[in-house]
Amino acid sequence: MLRRLTLTAVASFAALSAAAPAATAVTPLLPLPPLPVLQGDWTGGQDTRTRLTVTVSESGNPTADGTFELECDPAGGTHPTAQRACDLLADAAEAGDNPFVPTDRNAMCTQQAGGPAAARVQGTWQGENVDARFSRANGCEISRWNNLVPVLPSAR
Template identity: 80%
Template sequence: MLRRLTLTAVASLAALTTAAPAATAVTPLLPLPPLPVLQHDRLLSRSDPSGQTRLTVTVSESGNPTADGTFELKCGPAGGSHPEAQRACDLLDEAVDSGKNPFVPTERNAMCTMQAGGPAAARVEGTWHGQPVDARFSRANGCEISRWNNLVPVLPSAR
């Protein structure tokens, strides 16, 4: 969202400078300073030595008693008490490669279908490729169900 806003601002400024009246031709335009890089917007890299993944995943009321509980997930190499550590780490690595943060909450004004996906709830805390994580998940509506499903197998498939 912030990246989109920044790009819109830069594009607007570029449009204004090309449409400037001839009177401004006397005054040369100064180059813009570089835009600040925001930490949560930066692309992560698997080669980053500080890019450690250590997560605590707590799941309740998933409909699968063996999936409920608290699990530790460690990546590089995959390990911990998470039942599908390797698959979960692979999914998180794919997210890094695509530049998408799977822990970003649903936008506040998002239009979501009003379907209920059950009482399942989860919390993921720790570090993902060097970035702090404290995310909550539910299946309260279509957006949250999709968000949960996109994080399977880090989160269990809810029944």
């Protein structure tokens, strides 16, 4: 059985090897069409603006809880501190930091509670999709939250 399979594979390979040059000899090579000249926007049309939906609950500040829209370049939306939030995000991008990266599961975090505050940030930042969740469950999460104030409200 194994011998038959081996012979069939060798014969198939030989037949394909012989047919390939014959097929290319029959078909003349055609020139490629001219490539379009790249002009203008080198980002490939990718939208690099920031558009985020920030949802906050149980922050301890009733005026900070709710859903807010944040747009940058220019700063706007329903976010209460849009310009300051956009400035923080621009500084993070310039420094090469991504404030939306979750805490490493292997991180050693202090076991302190920062309250029941929770937040979710969705949308685009620097042209990249964002879907990040924030809490104040331990020292690492509290630090992560604080590093994103004023995008997220300061906790009371």
